[in-house]
Amino acid sequence: MVPSRRPWNLGATPSLRGLWRVGRAREPEPGMARPAPASPAARPFPYTGPGRLRTGRGRDTLVSSDEDSSARSAARPALAQCRALSVDWAGPGSPHRLYLTVQQALLDKGCENKSQGTKEEKLPKRQAPAPRRDREAQEAGGTMNVEKTGGRLFGSGRCSSLGGPPGAAPMVHRMVEAMSQLQEEKARLQEELAAMQERLALQDSDQQATSTQPQNQVENLKEKLISQAQEVSRLRSELGGTDLEKHRDLLVAENERLRQEMRRFEAELQELRAKPAAPCTGCEHSQESAQLRDKLSQLQLEVAENKGMLSELNLEVQQKTDRLAEVELRLKDCLAEKAQEEERLSRRLRDSHETIASLQAQSPPIKYVIRTVEVESSKTKQALSESQARNQHLQEQVAMQRQVLKEMEQQLQSSHQLTAQLRAQIAMYESELERAHGQMLEEMQSLEEDKNRAIEEAFARAQVEMKAVHENLAGVRTNLLTLQPALRTLTSDYNGLKRQVRGFPLLLQEALKSVKAEIGQAIEEVNSNNQELLRKYRRELQLRKKCHNELVRLKGNIRVIARVRPVTKEDGEGPDATNAVTFDADDDSIIHLLHKGKPVSFELDKVFSPRASQQDVFQEVQALITSCIDGFNVCIFAYGQTGAGKTYTMEGTPDNPGINQRALQLLFSEVQEKASDWEYTITVSAAEIYNEVLRDLLGQEPQEKLEIRLCPDGSGQLYVPGLTEFQVQSVDDINKVFEFGHTNRTTEFTNLNEHSSRSHALLIVTVRGVDCSTGLRTTGKLNLVDLAGSERVGKSGAEGSRLREAQHINKSLSALGDVIAALRSRQGHVPFRNSKLTYLLQDSLSGDSKTLMVVQVSPVEKNTSETLYSLKFAERVRSVELGPGSRRAELGSWSSQEHLEWEPACQTPQPSARAHSAPGSGTTSRPGSIRRKLQPLA
Numbered sequence: 019m020v021p022s023r024r025p026w027n028l029g030a031t032p033s034l035r036g037l038w039r040v041g042r043a044r045e046p047e048p049g050m051a052r053p054a055p056a057s058p059a060a061r062p063f064p065y066t067g068p069g070r071l072r073t074g075r076g077r078d079t080l081v082s083s084d085e086d087s088s089a090r091s092a093a094r095p096a097l098a099q100c101r102a103l104s105v106d107w108a109g110p111g112s113p114h115r116l117y118l119t120v121q122q123a124l125l126d127k128g129c130e131n132k133s134q135g136t137k138e139e140k141l142p143k144r145q146a147p148a149p150r151r152d153r154e155a156q157e158a159g160g161t162m163n164v165e166k167t168g169g170r171l172f173g174s175g176r177c178s179s180l181g182g183p184p185g186a187a188p189m190v191h192r193m194v195e196a197m198s199q200l201q202e203e204k205a206r207l208q209e210e211l212a213a214m215q216e217r218l219a220l221q222d223s224d225q226q227a228t229s230t231q232p233q234n235q236v237e238n239l240k241e242k243l244i245s246q247a248q249e250v251s252r253l254r255s256e257l258g259g260t261d262l263e264k265h266r267d268l269l270v271a272e273n274e275r276l277r278q279e280m281r282r283f284e285a286e287l288q289e290l291r292a293k294p295a296a297p298c299t300g301c302e303h304s305q306e307s308a309q310l311r312d313k314l315s316q317l318q319l320e321v322a323e324n325k326g327m328l329s330e331l332n333l334e335v336q337q338k339t340d341r342l343a344e345v346e347l348r349l350k351d352c353l354a355e356k357a358q359e360e361e362r363l364s365r366r367l368r369d370s371h372e373t374i375a376s377l378q379a380q381s382p383p384i385k386y387v388i389r390t391v392e393v394e395s396s397k398t399k400q401a402l403s404e405s406q407a408r409n410q411h412l413q414e415q416v417a418m419q420r421q422v423l424k425e426m427e428q429q430l431q432s433s434h435q436l437t438a439q440l441r442a443q444i445a446m447y448e449s450e451l452e453r454a455h456g457q458m459l460e461e462m463q464s465l466e467e468d469k470n471r472a473i474e475e476a477f478a479r480a481q482v483e484m485k486a487v488h489e490n491l492a493g494v495r496t497n498l499l500t501l502q503p504a505l506r507t508l509t510s511d512y513n514g515l516k517r518q519v520r521g522f523p524l525l526l527q528e529a530l531k532s533v534k535a536e537i538g539q540a541i542e543e544v545n546s547n548n549q550e551l552l553r554k555y556r557r558e559l560q561l562r563k564k565c566h567n568e569l570v571r572l573k574g575n576i577r578v579i580a581r582v583r584p585v586t587k588e589d590g591e592g593p594d595a596t597n598a599v600t601f602d603a604d605d606d607s608i609i610h611l612l613h614k615g616k617p618v619s620f621e622l623d624k625v626f627s628p629r630a631s632q633q634d635v636f637q638e639v640q641a642l643i644t645s646c647i648d649g650f651n652v653c654i655f656a657y658g659q660t661g662a663g664k665t666y667t668m669e670g671t672p673d674n675p676g677i678n679q680r681a682l683q684l685l686f687s688e689v690q691e692k693a694s695d696w697e698y699t700i701t702v703s704a705a706e707i708y709n710e711v712l713r714d715l716l717g718q719e720p721q722e723k724l725e726i727r728l729c730p731d732g733s734g735q736l737y738v739p740g741l742t743e744f745q746v747q748s749v750d751d752i753n754k755v756f757e758f759g760h761t762n763r764t765t766e767f768t769n770l771n772e773h774s775s776r777s778h779a780l781l782i783v784t785v786r787g788v789d790c791s792t793g794l795r796t797t798g799k800l801n802l803v804d805l806a807g808s809e810r811v812g813k814s815g816a817e818g819s820r821l822r823e824a825q826h827i828n829k830s831l832s833a834l835g836d837v838i839a840a841l842r843s844r845q846g847h848v849p850f851r852n853s854k855l856t857y858l859l860q861d862s863l864s865g866d867s868k869t870l871m872v873v874q875v876s877p878v879e880k881n882t883s884e885t886l887y888s889l890k891f892a893e894r895v896r897s898v899e900l901g902p903g904s905r906r907a908e909l910g911s912w913s914s915q916e917h918l919e920w921e922p923a924c925q926t927p928q929p930s931a932r933a934h935s936a937p938g939s940g941t942t943s944r945p946g947s948i949r950r951k952l953q954p955l956a
């Protein structure tokens with residue numbers, strides 16, 4: 019009976035290919051557990067370690083690689099009937115286990131050995147997975163079909179994934195059945211054995227060749243492994259891990275040595291600092307010492323920097339050492355892997371040899387082994403290629419590590435150089451420090467010597483001085499003995515003076531009393547002298563006034579002066595504009611007029627040429643103004659034909675004022691001078707007489723006609739009811755008053771120039787004074803009159819209103835002439851009332867008044883007839899004598915009540931207030947001007 023052949027699936031048999039997959043991540047086969055981690059503790063199998071032999075009975079026998087075969091040989095007898103041999107590979111990757119199970123009992127003794135019972139026999143029969151294993155083996159290219167002769171090969175540790183849970187009853191039964199089947203096939207196998215032996219003999223030669231090939235490959239692999247191991251060791255020596263360590267150790271030692279040196283330097287520095295400072299300041303050595311100290315501090319700084327650099331280098335060396343240790347560790351791992359691989363291969367080789375040997379002994383197994391070796395040969399090739407790839411990878415890593423090590427060597431080199439530099443610097447610093455220390459010592463030595471020398475000298479000097487002091491002391495003692503009597507005398511003197519000082523306040527009081535009495539007497543004498551001087555002063559003042567008045571009287575109460583204006587553009591050119599007036603070089607009171615070819619001369623009080631200034635003219639009239647302060651009435655006329663310069667002389671120009679403003683300035687300054695003795699009040703009125711109508715230029719209603727009346731007190735004085743009177747205290751007040759009067763005139767008349775030429779303008783200044791000491795009251799009135807033009811009617815050929823104006827002017831001027839003529843002839847009746855002008859000026863023209871007429875003369879030829887008329891009139895006036903001047907002064911004649919009654923219409927609003935409320939105050943005007951003339955339009 020030919021037993022049925024059942025193919026044995028060897029696909030799951032651990033092969034060399036599987037063994038070479040150590041350490042490689044591999045996906046588990048379907049239905050198999052994922053490979054366990056590399057840690058031995060975490061492995062699913064009991065870790066057996068390298069070379070651990072596991073028997074099928076679960077006992078492990080630890081063997082070395084050398085002992086492997088012997089251990090296995092020793093273990094083999096224990097597996098007499100059913101032997102399970104397993105070799106555990108404990109590489110870093112997933113463990114693989116090879117089970118070579120040879121059931122010798124099935125091969126040699128048959129089924130009767132079954133009764134001895136081994137654990138392996140009780141293992142579940144693995145029939146079901148066999149086809150799948152065949153497939154897997156076929157896929158791996160290593161499928162081998164053998165007859166079921168009792169040989170069994172399967173992967174240990176995968177029982178649960180192959181058929182069912184180990185120890186399960188159905189599986190055991192199936193195993194038993196299989197074993198019985200195997201026994202039944204015993205005979206068949208024996209037959210087959212014979213056939214196989216025959217075939218084996220035939221295939222002997224082929225077998226030899228086939229068996230030597232894998233052996234050679236294994237040998238080659240072994241050699242390669244050895245060479246790789248050598249290469250690794252060589253690389254390790256080349257990498258210089260030991261050198262690096264040596265470098266590191268050297269650096270650490272160097273660092274430690276430098277630190278110790280630093281500590282020593284610092285201690286020395288501390289000692290040097292602790293030493294007392296040299297007493298010599300400012301000497302050469304101290305400066306040098308300071309420099310050395312500075313240098314030392316710099317060196318310390320540098321040393322500190324070097325320390326920092328050293329610490330950085332240490333850190334760097336430490337890092338590199340760590341990296342080196344890592345590399346070493348990895349190399350060790352690699353070497354361990356290599357060793358294990360090598361061991362495994364050698365073991366595999368031995369196993370192969372054994373297998374071959376056993377196969378050679380038994381023809382069927384030999385065939386099986388030969389085929390297995392064939393399969394393994396291809397797997398070994400693959401493993402070799404993988405090993406080569408891995409070797410390549412390791413070489414790359416080694417190259418990288420070599421590169422890193424080279425860099426580290428360079429860094430170490432630079433560190434070494436830096437350390438050498440630092441060491442050189444430190445040596446230099448040390449030498450400098452030593453030098454400085456030596457210098458310091460020398461310096462201290464010299465200082466010590468200096469100090470000793472100085473002490474000796476000082477001691478010698480002190481001895482000499484002590485000697486001198488002793489001598490002086492002896493002299494002082496002798497002096498003291500001689501001075502004692504003098505001291506006693508001085509003490510007695512001091513006591514005497516002390517007693518005198520005690521009585522000194524009494525004496526002082528008496529002396530003060532007498533001095534006070536003398537001072538009081540002196541003050542009384544001075545007061546009486548002052549009174550006497552005051553009396554004399556007043557007497558002298560009166561005398562001065564008398565003299566002044568006498569002077570004025572001698573000059574004449576009516577004085578006439580002439581002023582010739584210069585030729586102006588208005589005079590035109592040609593023969594009419596030629597000069598017809600000449601002067602006497604020797605007599606300033608003579609004026610010559612060339613009239614119709616005949617020279618006519620006139621004698622007046624004074625004649626002013628065109629060159630005379632305003633101040634020159636005022637100089638002549640200021641004596642009159644001063645007499646006004648003394649209580650005299652004064653009247654100053656400006657007479658002459660139109661355009662002869664009357665307004666110029668009386669009012670002047672803003673920058674060159676005339677008599678009006680200068681007179682008021684003089685009045686204010688005189689009043690100021692006498693303010694200590696007199697109280698003066700100055701009031702101002704302004705009026706105009708036009709066509710025999712008197713108008714108030716400062717009133718609220720300038721068009722109102724004013725009348726001149728007698729005072730009702732029966733004093734015979736005249737007054738003008740409604741005539742405004744402003745009290746002024748400064749030139750500014752005067753200017754404001756004139757401004758207001760000018761505004762009134764411009765409001766009333768459109769052609770002011772014409773009007774002003776045809777009217778008389780009067781500025782009436784009243785000065786009232788009270789003598790503070792005597793109570794004497796004085797009143798003086800200053801009339802400043804700018805008369806209208808004196809042209810004759812017939813010559814001017816005027817008609818209508820002009821004729822009427824001329825008639826009024828001539829009437830008033832002739833009335834003035836009549837009054838003056840009456841005064842000259844001393845007539846009983848003086849016709850003051852013939853005109854408003856003479857009537858208003860009655861006070862100033864009567865016997866106690868002073869009159870000055872300024873005759874304005876045009877120098878040009880065309881005006882000679884009028885000039886002749888004016889000069890004749892002036893000469894006639896000059897001949898009048900008003901009689902002795904008298905003052906309007908009464909001792910306590912009128913009280914303030916009487917003053918008010920005498921001036922019933924007196925209004926004394928504040929000029930400033932009036933000036934501000936005046937309409938048209940913005941009109942341009944000349945200060946101190948009542949009778950303004952605007953320039954005719956071209």
Ligand SMILES: Nc1ncnc2c1ncn2[C@@H]1O[C@H](COP(=O)(O)OP(=O)(O)OP(=O)(O)O)[C@@H](O)[C@H]1O
Nearest residue numbers: 583584659660661662663664665666774775806807
């Ligand atoms: N002494 C002088 N020096 C320079 N210029 C003068 C002098 N006298 C008069 N004038 C000029 O002559 C011109 C006429 O003078 P002013 O108006 O004073 O004459 P008047 O006699 O006042 O005339 P009226 O009768 O029209 O008022 C003015 O331009 C004036 O500046």
